[in-house]
Amino acid sequence: MIGKKAFPYAMITPSMIVFCLFFIYPIGYMIYLSLHDWNFVSPVKDFVGLSNFTSLFSEQEFLEVMRNSLVYTVLTVTLTTGTSLGLAVWLNKQGIVYRFVQGAMFSPHIISLVSISMLWMWLMDPDYGLLNWFLGLFGLPESPWLTDPSTSLLSLVLVAVWKGIGFNALVFIAGLQSIPRDMYEAASLDDATWFRTFWKITLPMLSPTLFFLIIINVISSFQVFETIAIMTQGGPINSTNTLVFYIYEYGFNFFKIGYASAAGVLLLIVVSVMTFFYFRLLSVKVHYR
Amino acid sequence: MKSRLPINIINGAGMIIVVVLFLMPFVWMVSTSFKTLGETMTFPPVWFPDQFLWENFIKAWNSGPFLRYFFNSVVVTFGILVLQFCTIIPAAYAFARYTFKGDRFFFGLTMITLMIPPQLIFLPVYLQMSSWGLLDSLWALILPFASSAFGIFLLRQSFKQVPEELLEAARLDEASEGKIILKIMIPMAKPVLITFALFSFITHWNDYFWPLVMTTSDSARTLPLGISKLREVEGGVAWNILMAGNMILVIPILIVFFFAQRQIIRAFVYTGVK
Incomplete structure (x- = not known):
């Protein structure tokens, strides 16, 4: 029999072992590796200090990768959050029709990114794709979509926004439903316009949800991998190469472990900053309730 | 009542557009998965295959x-x-x-x-x-x-x-x-x-x-x-086989989603609310 004092520790031990072994320790190991030069097979890891970082930032390819990641993240987050906020305000109603529309919007979120990627590659096929046919219906010129560096990154943003809107809208709807009804009743007694009500009540009350979604979206956009690996392989001409795909290529194809780890540390910084804001918000929200 | 009617029409039309935008790609996936290779290479595209080629699924599965x-x-x-x-x-x-x-x-x-x-x-x-x-x-x-x-x-x-x-x-x-x-x-x-x-x-x-x-x-x-x-x-890209393969991956999820839509949405939404 386990002693009474040891009992809770015994209960959490399996989980803590998993977390430390596969999440916490690897982060430390990655930081360690980022300060070394190692090709995976050699028995020695040479300590090189920060030189992996300095050479990363002196390389044109990596600067492009960072630029792509930033552009992708900013566009995806703004478009997803903005559109889904609008849709949520509009579709926040009861009834089977609204539930169906919400379900339809949400469906891409639970489909494997493999299928999403392949489906959109097919939709974006320059010769026989549905999207170019659709553009043609409106007399618009065909787009090269993934095959041209000027449109490839935007095409990936489009897929991410399409996939993300439903999830974001439903989180917004959950947020909207937690706003007390009597606040709206008071506003309608004051004859406030719809716009004023939105600006003075809905948006401020929704701001915790809004910030949460922005943080989550930034983290998930910065670590985009699947669509790139399947749809573009970072191309054409490096135009869709982003941070995680870069780490993957340098680690697994070029065996420059230190280099890849250094790029991983940069991702760690982004995730840490976002996580910091996340927990700040979480504590404010808890406090505020 | 009368003055509200146009708003309802706009509302309904808007919702149809939203549903089409989100479900049409999946419809396209299902339709493609039953086509012949030739039918995938026509422009303008064919919406419905002449006959349903179930063998696409067998081909995908056996590849x-x-x-x-x-x-x-x-x-x-x-x-x-x-x-x-x-x-x-x-x-x-x-x-x-x-x-x-x-x-x-x-x-x-x-x-x-x-x-x-x-x-x-x-x-x-x-x-x-x-x-x-x-x-x-x-x-x-x-x-x-x-x-x-x-x-x-x-x-x-x-x-x-x-x-x-x-x-x-x-x-x-x-x-x-x-x-x-x-x-x-x-x-x-x-x-x-x-x-x-x-x-x-x-x-x-x-x-x-x-x-x-x-x-x-x-x-x-x-x-x-x-x-x-x-x-x-496949040598070239055979979209019909590819889409058939993806159906194998997607269908179990869609079945689960159909029966437990509310719980699933709640589960995922919770990851965003906490």
């Missing part, structure tokens, strides 16, 4: 060891689920019902883990797995997810809501802690457990990234990886 992929997917998904239940229930119980030295520290550790995406740590974990000789095995796909920070977080909330009197009464009857968990906590938290199970199943069934990184041979590959390799098997 690789799909039985093996399917089996691996099932083992990995359910293996993860069973292990997660064994680890998160006791941990959530301890966090919800006990105060012990370092409890805040350990819960903090859990919350930090919650924020660490697999994309951040795959390289060091790969190196670890390689030094343990676990690469290219199902263990490499299961073990890192043997517990879930999200699951602990979710379950802790609902364990906290169980009234203390219930536990005290059970303890007066000399019920063991194990019995309390099995007979009181788990039944009370059943909806949350189902919600979490759906979330975990969908996440790991769909996962492409982790198996891609951790496996190198067919013996340990899962369905999403097998489907993604379809493209390389």
